[in-house]
Amino acid sequence: MTSHATTALDESVRRGSQVLYPDASRVLTKLFLPGQEIRAQGISRADVIIDRVLRLTPEEAQTTLADIVSRFRERHRELDATFAAHFALVKHRLPQTASLTHERQQLIGACFTQEYAIEAAALLNPSMVAHPDQSGLEADECRFIMSLRAIGEGHVSSVEFRTGVLAPNDSVRIDAPGHFADAGRYSPAALSRNFLHAALAERGDAEAATHVLSLLPEEFDSAALGEALASVGRDRLTRGSTDAIIEHIRWIASCSYRLTFPPDRPVSERVIFPTSPDGSHGVEDARFTQFRDDDGTVSYYATYTAFDGSKVGPRLLHTRDFVTFDSTQLTGPAAKDKGMALFPRRVHGAYLMLSRWDRESISLVSSPDALVWSDPVTIYSPSRPWELIQLGNCGPPIETADGWLVLTHGVGPMRTYGIGAILLDLDDPATVVGALREPLLVPNETERDGYVPNVVYSCGALVHRDTLVLPYGCSDSAVRFAFVHLPALLESLRA
Numbered sequence: 001m002t003s004h005a006t007t008a009l010d011e012s013v014r015r016g017s018q019v020l021y022p023d024a025s026r027v028l029t030k031l032f033l034p035g036q037e038i039r040a041q042g043i044s045r046a047d048v049i050i051d052r053v054l055r056l057t058p059e060e061a062q063t064t065l066a067d068i069v070s071r072f073r074e075r076h077r078e079l080d081a082t083f084a085a086h087f088a089l090v091k092h093r094l095p096q097t098a099s100l101t102h103e104r105q106q107l108i109g110a111c112f113t114q115e116y117a118i119e120a121a122a123l124l125n126p127s128m129v130a131h132p133d134q135s136g137l138e139a140d141e142c143r144f145i146m147s148l149r150a151i152g153e154g155h156v157s158s159v160e161f162r163t164g165v166l167a168p169n170d171s172v173r174i175d176a177p178g179h180f181a182d183a184g185r186y187s188p189a190a191l192s193r194n195f196l197h198a199a200l201a202e203r204g205d206a207e208a209a210t211h212v213l214s215l216l217p218e219e220f221d222s223a224a225l226g227e228a229l230a231s232v233g234r235d236r237l238t239r240g241s242t243d244a245i246i247e248h249i250r251w252i253a254s255c256s257y258r259l260t261f262p263p264d265r266p267v268s269e270r271v272i273f274p275t276s277p278d279g280s281h282g283v284e285d286a287r288f289t290q291f292r293d294d295d296g297t298v299s300y301y302a303t304y305t306a307f308d309g310s311k312v313g314p315r316l317l318h319t320r321d322f323v324t325f326d327s328t329q330l331t332g333p334a335a336k337d338k339g340m341a342l343f344p345r346r347v348h349g350a351y352l353m354l355s356r357w358d359r360e361s362i363s364l365v366s367s368p369d370a371l372v373w374s375d376p377v378t379i380y381s382p383s384r385p386w387e388l389i390q391l392g393n394c395g396p397p398i399e400t401a402d403g404w405l406v407l408t409h410g411v412g413p414m415r416t417y418g419i420g421a422i423l424l425d426l427d428d429p430a431t432v433v434g435a436l437r438e439p440l441l442v443p444n445e446t447e448r449d450g451y452v453p454n455v456v457y458s459c460g461a462l463v464h465r466d467t468l469v470l471p472y473g474c475s476d477s478a479v480r481f482a483f484v485h486l487p488a489l490l491e492s493l494r495a
Contacts (some may be wrong), residue, residue: 032114068183124473127460279306334365395460450475
């Protein structure tokens with residue numbers, strides 16, 4: 001059994017009884033392309049499938065479509081619109097002479113559609129923030145939104161949500177999730193020239209890119225980008241270098257996007273599913289924080305990790321209402337690896353972030369615009385027995401009167417995880433005021449077994465009155481809740 005020395009703080013840490021398990025019935029629709037292999041005749045599988053649909057008799061096509069619709073219409077909203085959208089993506093493969101009825105178009109669309117169970121493999125790594133709507137509650141209650149990492153077929157991760165209410169006496173009421181799952185409507189997002197320049201400079205193209213970027217306005221959309229790149233002159237650059245820069249700019253642009261969801265549907269139906277090329281194999285571990293800007297404006301940011309199948313990269317998600325989300329890459333020498341966590345306000349005019357850019361320590365990094373991150377300063381390194389392998393944060397810093405409270409995760413022998421805490425100075429967050437000698441939480445006997453054994457991990461906690469509410473993933477298989485008496489925790493850190 002995993003154990004640690006008893007501390008005075010132990011009595012102030014309480015585990016709740018609420019447990020969230022993955023639900024394989026939560027499915028969304030996505031485009032299905034049945035393999036990339038080519039038949040001996042040189043015909044793609046997509047062409048063969050379309051040809052088979054065209055050969056069906058009208059009665060066969062109608063009966064087949066009716067059967068599909070009857071079996072799936074209760075599992076997805078606007079199924080006909082999904083089939084139409086997927087048909088539009090493959091209709092260029094139709095013979096020029098083909099004239100299709102609506103039913104046959106729908107059936108072709110259905111052949112290129114699949115269900116994806118977003119949390120069939122695991123549900124883990126939650127973060128929690130106060131809901132924008134706090135109406136209709138009792139005096140001691142707080143409505144929350146919790147993000148979760150969901151893992152489905154092929155180990156592909158997405159970010160989904162739950163809502164609920166915190167009440168006194170360690171009470172957590174979680175709303176039943178909506179019946180449907182929706183990946184939202186995708187559209188390109190605006191880019192800034194400064195961000196592009198920094199991203200190109202990081203790969204050594206800064207000087208050559210200056211000419212290309214000079215043709216772009218300060219901020220631009222994908223249409224303006226296309227016009228500018230089409231008119232790039234080659235008098236000052238060699239063709240090869242220009243083409244490489246243009247290709248990379250197009251790739252960066254394709255990695256910035258906006259997702260919009262119907263506002264009248266439950267937050268729990270909204271899914272941030274892999275969309276951009278740099279996140280084609282999964283997006284994971286969103287660390288949400290309620291951010292208050294210098295003018296008092298409140299919005300929500302989340303740092304998260306994108307995986308393209310070979311490398312990971314940090315990204316930033318921004319929303320004001322959990323209806324519209326803007327997603328962009330982060331760049332700069334300090335934007336490396338996993339586990340970046342944004343401070344909930346600027347400090348001395350700069351955005352601050354916790355980073356694990358060296359893969360094992362906690363560093364403080366800064367940015368003028370929340371996109372380009374530099375000047376990493378290591379502030380806390382592994383030293384305790386339970387964090388010998390590596391350290392990282394367990395969510396964004398929480399502002400208290402005593403300092404910035406940072407929950408940490410440490411990895412020790414046998415790859416056992418523990419959740420600890422450090423306290424940073426409010427005015428100078430590079431200064432560590434205190435650190436717990438022992439972890440707050442380690443896996444107990446009921447939490448050790450799962451997809452990844454011996455893990456407790458969180459992406460962000462929420463303070464409710466004098467209680468730190470800590471949602472955490474157990475061995476990458478389920479989500480539970482712990483409750484920590486905040487004054488006792490801060491007293492231990494100050495001591």
